[in-house]
Amino acid sequence: MKDTAQPQDVDSAGLRSRAVEALTAARTRTELLTSCIDDAELTAQHSPLMSPLVWDLAHIGNQEELWLLRNVAGRDAMRPEIDSVYDAFEHPRSARPTLPLLAPAEARTYAAEVRGRALDVLERSPLRGAPLVYDAFAFGMVAQHEQQHDETMLITHQLRRGPTALTAPPPPSAPDGAALLPGEVLVPGGPFTMGTSVEPWALDNERPAHATFVPAFHVDTTPVSCGAYLRFVEDGGYTEPRWWEAAGWAMVREHGLTAPLFWRCEGGQWLRRHFGATEPVPLDEPVLHVSWYEADAYARWAGRRLPSEAEWEKAARHDPASGRSMRYPWGDADPTPERANLGQRHLRPAPVGAYPAGESPLGVRQLIGDVWEWTSSDFLPYPGFAPFPYREYSEVFFGPGHKVLRGGCFGVDPVACRGTFRNWDLPVRRQIFAGFRTARDASEGEF
Template identity: 80%
Template sequence: MRPAPGSGPAALRERAVSALLAARARTGALTTCVDERELVAQHSPLMSPLVWDLAHIGNQEELWLLRAVAGQEALRPELDPVYDAFEHPRAERPSLPLLPPREAHAYAADVRGRVLDVLERAPVEGGGPLLADSFAFGMIAQHEQQHDETMLITHQLRAGPAALTAPEPPPAAPDAALLPAEVLVEGGPFTMGTSTEPWALDNERPAHPRLVASFFIDTLPVSNGAYLRFIEDGGYTDPRWWRPEGWEQVRRHSLAAPLFWRREGGAWVRRRFGVTEPVPADEPVLHVSWYEAAAYAAWAGRRLPTEAEWEKAARHDPASGRSRRYPWGDDDPTPERANLGQRHLRPAPVGAYARGASPLGVRQLIGDVWEWTASDFLPYPGFRAFPYREYSEVFFGDGLKVLRGGSFAVDPVACRGTFRNWDLPVRRQIFSGFRTARDAEPV
């Protein structure tokens, strides 16, 4: 089953245009809210200058949609090596001959105008795998939204006053205190991954059976308040809870709390997009590494869920035995179901989005915070790289940990029940949190 938002060439074109325009509107908002000096600065060696991301977005769009799909000649072939993400680590990118901001904006706009012209004429059914279901256009929309999330991380890392504002706060969670702490997910097989989702990327494929033993999983993500109890119980000073590599990170960097937290006047505060505020106890904990998540889980007498456990909790419907696109069903995300798309610039309180719960009542599996899992990033059985090895294949089996579920910074086009993210276990600048699990006692 493939519950797509529409069928036929007109619907596919409309979906592709809508996704591309939404991505570009967000890119514009992230790159016009600061001056040119901020755009060319490197705000952290972990991140590129914002102007690099802007031109890279245009260059990838040109490579895949103008050259590969439309067969056009290169507009600016000299830009290809400059904006090749695999040739230049982020720390080195400020030294490259980057396009200045105005030229980068003009280049991206020129490419986009030509792409929309192509989309009016290009077949979106048939025409090879790049064009089937308008995949190439969906891939580029997802690529741009992924870089928009990266640029939002850069905004979080930059010093100075706030440049971004949210139009409204996230919804409250009035029944959070009434929810069970955990739910039982019965063991047995389920279908993991997808072979039918039109814009799914190669590492989400193919669908395959996976057998998972019974386990319990947290109903809600771990909150700041719960994590604070770990801190106050000496969690960052007791090596018992830490993997050796994680304990080395704690000692080397004098870690004592999540990134962007600090003690001020006897209380914990955090910096969020240029604003200092009290740490909200009821929000999911954010900006923690895999090592921190695993240490908390060990302290709590629990563990991180495996990737397969996470996906079964998020997609498996015990009543029908099938895997859904999302925890709530097959319909696309809406603002009532999940916190996505940079809408609130923060996670919602734990327990929000009752309409987005799974059949077992697990909440916030989509949106709010990326959730670390216990699993390494590995290919599924039958994996085939498409359309290029560098999207997934080159990262497999290299000590990278899988994150699932998306965050408030992820656009719905790049977030679904099968979507897989990955990063080094030391990373803290990403919008990462977690929930815990435990084995079910054998009956």
């Protein structure tokens, strides 16, 4: 079964333009996230789970130098003495404040100097031949890397205490009739093409395309809402061990969990802290800041389960009319503001049922953007996987310790979000912008 998604064909000039646009958008966002607070806030560690923002800033520049200046252009290191400081594998996040970090002004100067040289390399690169530069892959990889750290920095902004530093307009409301959407959609059984071999900037764990058989199943039309999750909370979901995996129940007991991260109940009203402000829990938005264990417990309580990664991708990419796999639920065209909540245009998910223009052929909504969606699957390689351009991007994380998330969120840029894009994290993680939808097996006679 072939990979039938059709990314647009572009010539070298078009590839350069696309790469410049992606790199520029990432840097604009990095500057927004690091210029809205003072130097003391940049150098502080707002949570032991996260790096100081100034570490991310210089790490972005260091990785860009490593891949675009040293590996692509063959140049000598600009500042070899800082390589170990900004090696994400050498120092855990909790220890990074003790390192000899570049000061904010110095970090900005370094990142800007690297970017100027990188754009010169891009202008001179043939974008054909070696795999690292073919179709501007290395430049796209660096843009995705920076946007992923921008999302990480956005999480740090959510964790930091103090007044609101970021603002954005609200997302669109759900259209009239969204409340009348069916609760679930039947996805027919059969093979489909999972992964990709043609998407030029796809990362190694998305490759190669391969035929996967998925039995028929039902999947939620929209992500699980805060209102639906609140019913689980108020039904004693956090006090009933029968809903939880053993490790998840141990987490609940150890940390005294009673609700999603940032939620609290005062005077009978549920509130949450959201980017420095306190607000009533928005019952019509997808639930946010829940771990895999919480998502799994809710699904059990509801008499359902989390979808597997293959089920999620089939719901998001399979076109039953043509039998082919598309790049996105709506087709092969790139995301637009009418189709998905991406790119930090808004600082929250849209209400469930929003973005009808992003609906899949089967009628599933909000598969791209709004909230990362936990799946039941461990993060494992596809058949025929080959690490590229380095093992530490994906391969070292394979195994039962990490669960797969799909679909992106409001804090993910389109360059780092595709129907094939795979995210992964530890099942205890709550600070990430993660929610979920549920699924169930289809019974005989339904397909």
